[in-house]
Amino acid sequence: MAWIAIFIPVVAxxxxxxxxxxxxxxxxxSLLIAPSALLILILNLIMVSSNESxxxxxxxxxxxxxxxxxxxxxxxxRHSYECNCSTDKNGHKSCSTCYSHLFDVDYHPEHxxxxxxxGAEYSISKSHFLELKKQFATxxxxxxxxxxxxxxxxxxYYTDWNKQPSTSDIITTxxxxxxxxxxxxxxxxxxxxxxxxxxTWKLYDYPSISGxxxxxxxxxxxxxxxxxxxxxxxxxxGVNKQFRMYMCFFKNQSIEAAxxxxxxxxxxxxxxxxxxxxxDELGRYKWCKCFSWMDKPDLEVRVQDWxxxxxxxxQLDLSKFADWMPKQIEQHWQRxxxxxxxxxxxxxxxxxxxxILIIIGLYNIGISIWVVVNEFNNH
Numbered sequence: 001m002a003w004i005a006i007f008i009p010v011v012a013x014x015x016x017x018x019x020x021x022x023x024x025x026x027x028x029x030s031l032l033i034a035p036s037a038l039l040i041l042i043l044n045l046i047m048v049s050s051n052e053s054x055x056x057x058x059x060x061x062x063x064x065x066x067x068x069x070x071x072x073x074x075x076x077x078r079h080s081y082e083c084n085c086s087t088d089k090n091g092h093k094s095c096s097t098c099y100s101h102l103f104d105v106d107y108h109p110e111h112x113x114x115x116x117x118x119g120a121e122y123s124i125s126k127s128h129f130l131e132l133k134k135q136f137a138t139x140x141x142x143x144x145x146x147x148x149x150x151x152x153x154x155x156x157y158y159t160d161w162n163k164q165p166s167t168s169d170i171i172t173t174x175x176x177x178x179x180x181x182x183x184x185x186x187x188x189x190x191x192x193x194x195x196x197x198x199x200t201w202k203l204y205d206y207p208s209i210s211g212x213x214x215x216x217x218x219x220x221x222x223x224x225x226x227x228x229x230x231x232x233x234x235x236x237x238g239v240n241k242q243f244r245m246y247m248c249f250f251k252n253q254s255i256e257a258a259x260x261x262x263x264x265x266x267x268x269x270x271x272x273x274x275x276x277x278x279x280d281e282l283g284r285y286k287w288c289k290c291f292s293w294m295d296k297p298d299l300e301v302r303v304q305d306w307x308x309x310x311x312x313x314x315q316l317d318l319s320k321f322a323d324w325m326p327k328q329i330e331q332h333w334q335r336x337x338x339x340x341x342x343x344x345x346x347x348x349x350x351x352x353x354x355x356i357l358i359i360i361g362l363y364n365i366g367i368s369i370w371v372v373v374n375e376f377n378n379h
Contacts, residue, residue: 001353002044005360009036012364020372028371035367036360043359047352054179056269057206057214059231059238060116062169064160065124065132067140070110071147071154077104105150116171118239122212133159135167165322166228170235172214181267191263201260204248219249220279222318229322233329238271242335245325247275247318254278258289267293271335275303277316285316293336302328 009032016024016032083098112129115121124132133140140159147154161168193203207215216234217227230247237243250257258276268274270293278286288307290300306324310317348356 001347002040002047002356004353005040005356006037008357008360009033009364012368016368016371024371028374031367031371032364036364039360039363040356043356044348047348047356048346051346051348051352052178053176054269055174055176056271057209057244058173058175058271059234059244060118060120060171060173061232061235061238062114062132062161062171063117064158065114065129065136066112066121066159067129067157068111068113069154069156070108070152072105072107072150072152073148074150075104075106107152108154110154114169120171120173122171132169135169136161137167138162165232165236166225168228168232168235170228170231171212172209172234173212174209177270179269190266191260193260193264197260198264201253201257202250203257203261203264206265216245217247217249217318219251220247220277220316226319226322229319233322233325236326237329237333241329241333242271243273243329243333244269244271245273245275247277250276250278251283252279252281255287255289258291262291267291270337273299273333277307279316283315285314294334295336296334299328299332302332 013029013032016029079100080097081100082095085093085095087093111123112126113121113123114129114132136159138160140157143156143158145155191197197203202219204218207218216230222230230245234244248258248261255278257278261274261276262268265274268291273292273294274290276289276291278288280286285307288304290297290303292300294300306321307316310320
């Protein structure tokens with residue numbers, strides 16, 4: 001679609017040749033066509049790349065917390081000054097260069113961190129360290145760091161996670177990837193969700209990340225232990241199974257709300273498994289509908305059946321659901337490979353096309369004025 005803009009330099013070239021033939025050379029005409037074509041190509045690539053870019057959320061879990069002792073190190077540093085100065089009979093002063101010392105000592109205070117199963121290390125406060133150390137309830141152990149120190153030999157103490165879901169600490173980070181589905185209009189047709197539709201069906205945005213934590217249960221309050229058990233699923237299976245679950249709860253809405261949520265999230269990201277649950281005004285279960293990009297919806301069917309069989313017309317017990325899910329994820333979850341969608345054509349929007357036309361138009365107006373007023377003529 002962007003190449004429609006090539007007509008701008010073509011028309012500009014024709015007009016110059018008709019009305020300013022004596023002042024226009026052919027090499028000047030090339031300054032309209034060739035750079036315009038290159039500019040269209042670059043702008044189109046930038047906009048297509050922008051349209052394909054999407055954000056997914058990745059889960060990991062903390063494997064250990066670390067206390068680093070204070071330490072110091074010798075840092076080479078030479079501070080010079082003039083010394084042994086003298087003045088000759090002509091009044092010329094000469095000095096030698098002396099050094100006050102050959103090194104400094106840098107002091108590194110104690111600090112605390114936590115390490116995830118991906119190897120990422122995050123600095124944390126002392127209070128958070130003590131909280132996780134108590135939560136993991138394992139014996140700290142000494143680790144010699146073999147530092148090259150000056151006078152204070154600081155080492156470390158590690159405390160490992162006890163591998164119990166109820167004591168886990170889950171990390172969420174975001175990550176950009178290429179998602180041609182959201183940018184393609186050729187195959188997947190999702191409903192257009194405007195603000196009015198979003199408010200009518202009470203649809204959810206992706207929750208923000210705060211302090212490496214992201215809510216995964218939307219529209220329903222859960223207690224601390226249940227939330228941790230559910231979060232564990234995203235952390236433990238986030239890397240090795242590339243799995244991330246969200247649960248969206250809808251009160252006094254029909255099952256159509258689940259389809260609207262799917263359209264609003266454009267099917268979800270490639271690693272997502274979204275569980276939509278309907279409740280009545282008293283919080284009793286009414287319906288369940290899941291969506292993901294799995295080739296075979298085995299896990300979707302099993303989760304829907306679990307809610308229908310266990311919770312029908314009852315209060316939801318998400319703690320039992322969290323206990324039931326690990327085996328299901330291990331046996332029935334398989335993330336869709338988005339390379340399967342490389343065949344999709346990605347188009348720029350009408351708004352982006354308008355900007356390409358404006359930029360190419362302004363470039364050609366500027367070059368056309370220069371061509372007419374410069375000193376080069378067609379003899």
